[in-house]
Amino acid sequence: MDIARTPANPDGNPEMADAAHAPSEPSTIRREDYRPFAWIVPETRLEFDLGLESTRVTARLTVARNPKADPSPVIRLNGDGLTADSVLVDGEPSSAWAMDGDNLLLTLPGEAHEIAIATEIDPSSNSQLMGLYASNGMLCTQCEAEGFRRITFFPDRPDVLSTYTVRMRGAKAQFPVLLCNGNRVATGEDGEAHWAEWHDPWPKPSYLFALVAGDLVARTDRFATMSGRDVELNVYVRDGDLDRTEHAMESLKRSMKWDEEVFGREYDLDLFNIVAVSDFNMGAMENKGLNVFNTKYVLADPDTATDGDFDGIEGVIGHEYFHNWSGNRITCRDWFQLSLKEGFTVLRDQLFSADMGSEPVKRIEDVRVLRSVQFPEDSGPLAHPIRPDSYREINNFYTSTVYNKGAEVIRMMRTMAGEERFRKGTDLYFDRHDGEAATCEDFVTAIEDGAGLDLTQFRLWYAQAGTPKVSVSLDHQGDKATLRLKQVVPPTPGQPDKQPMPIPLKLALFDRESGTHAGEELVVLDTAEAAFAFDGFASKPVLSINRTFSAPVTIERSVEREELVFLAARDDDPFARYEAMQELTTGHLVAAATGELGETEREASVSDIAEALRAVLTDAALDDLMRGELMLLPGQTYIAEQMLVADPGRIHAEREALKAELGKQLRSELHALYERAEQVPYSLDLAARGARKVKTQVLVYAAASDPAKAVELAAHQYDRADNMTDRQGALMVLAGIDSAERTGRLLDFYNRYQGNALVIDKWFALQAMSLHPQALQHVKALGDHADFTLKNPNRVRSLYMAFAGNPHAFHAANGEGYRMVADLILALDPINPQTAARFVPPLGRWRRIEPVRAALMRAELERIAAAPKLSRDTHEQVSRSLG
Structure with missing residues (x-):
């Protein structure tokens, strides 16, 4: 599942699921209390008589005692706001059941039974958008994490896997399209109604169940898998939206091909359906064979979608498709293992997007999200490990820590193993646990065995919260440079004391005169302190560290501004170059916002930043996508995170002042860049996307340094724009400046769309x-x-x-x-x-x-x-x- 994404900065920058909860005082669910469910459910048959205001559901469950669990004659079936109209056991009405809060407890005397339960629900009143709900005349479901219990009584936990056969019946005029998981095996008509039967042969947990019924149209295509399976692909949308689905379909086909080539994973059904829904809590959901998407991550054309929207669609389409193996074929034993599927799948979608576009820019974008969302989470009251030990409400653990930090933790294993050995580890994981509900430990063990690594200490990354701080110093004596590292993992709620964790750091030592280095090295800091010696340096080198952001840590070092200017202009690692620019500007803004910058020092600092930025603006070897990243000032939230206590008003004022001064000092270079970029015609290739990116950044600097000129340029760009990226970039700048052009273009934008x-x-x-x-x-x-x-x-x-x-x-x-x-x-x-x-x-x-x-x-x-x-x-x- 893709969690809903936060808008960008304006500058571009037990039976654990069974516990009963009182709304005011939710009970705590603990990972250590996990016990296998007492019953297995090999087969589930569902019948739906569909209606917007009344849908009748009949569930038939084949159940048997679980030999791996403690025996119990009672099966607990989760419900949420449901009433059982009838309960049958082996075809006969049963009285051996009772309600325990929302849950139905049924006593079963034998080893195996068939349970049949009928319920009736009102999808139109379901404003929570969990379970079965109505969206503009359409019926759809969202079951992760605990939505299936709002549809019918069931052991609604991820370690209960079942094969599903579903029969759906509804009015033809109202619900001409009937969709469910798996393959469609039969259809028919019944007067003014019609029906469809679906079967999913792959056992899955209830959270992956999906159903959609409505008046939809589809873009259809086909994909031939590497073993020759012919798969029908459909992207379903409302009538009128079909012409905005081409990019989604192409993204799906690219995802399927990429997963075969990079991870060896092939699709396993005859049909893959995507449905776009306008009312959706998340970004998308990976239900087996029937992915349900927020329309935001399906619909796009140049007039209505920005370059970022196109990227988002490709990334989310890939994310949900990759879940077919990392989440569906192998699912989570319990919700504490959520990062097993989400962290791994985020890494997979990040690697996919990097291969489809600009690898360094994608890496920078991912780190920016981590720092703006996850780092604050890690340093605040909601901090938790990527595999938490307890929770009260599982919906609150769909966090950046589980998703984004989880991806970084797995990326570190890949960095230490190398791509080839990491692939051996993931192959072993898929082979060992296919068809199972697995744990994070299962994944780490598979990487350990497949890649030949000892990850005993590395497991601390799964258990400890907080962003490690790594202190860095570089000494030079004779011809030897000595790198000294020290790590501290800060206290977080419930975890006052932390152990050192393995931190892989890529680094390079640059010769100051030649501007080159002898090669990148990888060191692993796995103790509280360590020193690493490097020979062959007649003079002190310039250190480039945590290249490609090889570890999700905060680097703390005292470094001369001249070294940062050097790295910002000459580092051959794009991320390290970006990092030097960020470090240079962040240091200035923190000092300025805390009153530690005198006037003379302020002028010198701004001059150094301007020199580094001028090198960026005029570097002909840089592509514009990367140039646009290097032009971005650090966001206010990130700056605040560098302080113990932050004054948001002061940070804002200092950031705007720096932007204005840079805009003035670099006016000619910025305008020359804008004029060049303005000549690039629209396309989705990287060069054209880069041109649009730098145009917007020039407008941002102009807005701070020369608002009248910014209004003129932005209004001109808005009026002649032939794509949403240019139009939105211009309107973003105009929206921040009080002018008649602001009012007029906002009104035009609203009326146009x-x-x-x-x-x-x-x-x-x-x-x-x-x-x-x-x-x-x-x-x-x-x-x-x-x-x-x-x-x-x-x-x-x-x-x-x-x-x-x-x-x-x-x-x-x-x-x-x-x-x-x-x-x-x-x-x-x-x-x-x-x-x-x-x-x-x-x-x-x-x-x-x-x-x-x-x-x-x-x-x-x-x-x-x-x-x-x-x-x-x-x-x-x-x-x-x-x-």
């Missing part, structure tokens, strides 16, 4: 993320706009998540931004608690903010906590944030 929900989402987000001094008031007004609704997660995120990610507006000194987000959480929680809970973490970072704002943030959390009938999702996030 009114009725296109995904593009109107952009319209909301651009205003919520803008640098306009009245951005907070604009968001308040947009909350009352006729096109705004709390019932659509995309629309909620487009306005309020974008706002929460806009530090200068969210951190308004009077606390109005905090109050707005708290009001949203309280209004949204009864409608969609899963989405509401995702707005808590921005308030939860109050400990790292200066005292006045911190008190205001904490007060809003306390107000939320005091609300009656708070959902489990939101309650857990708030209580942990308050500590």
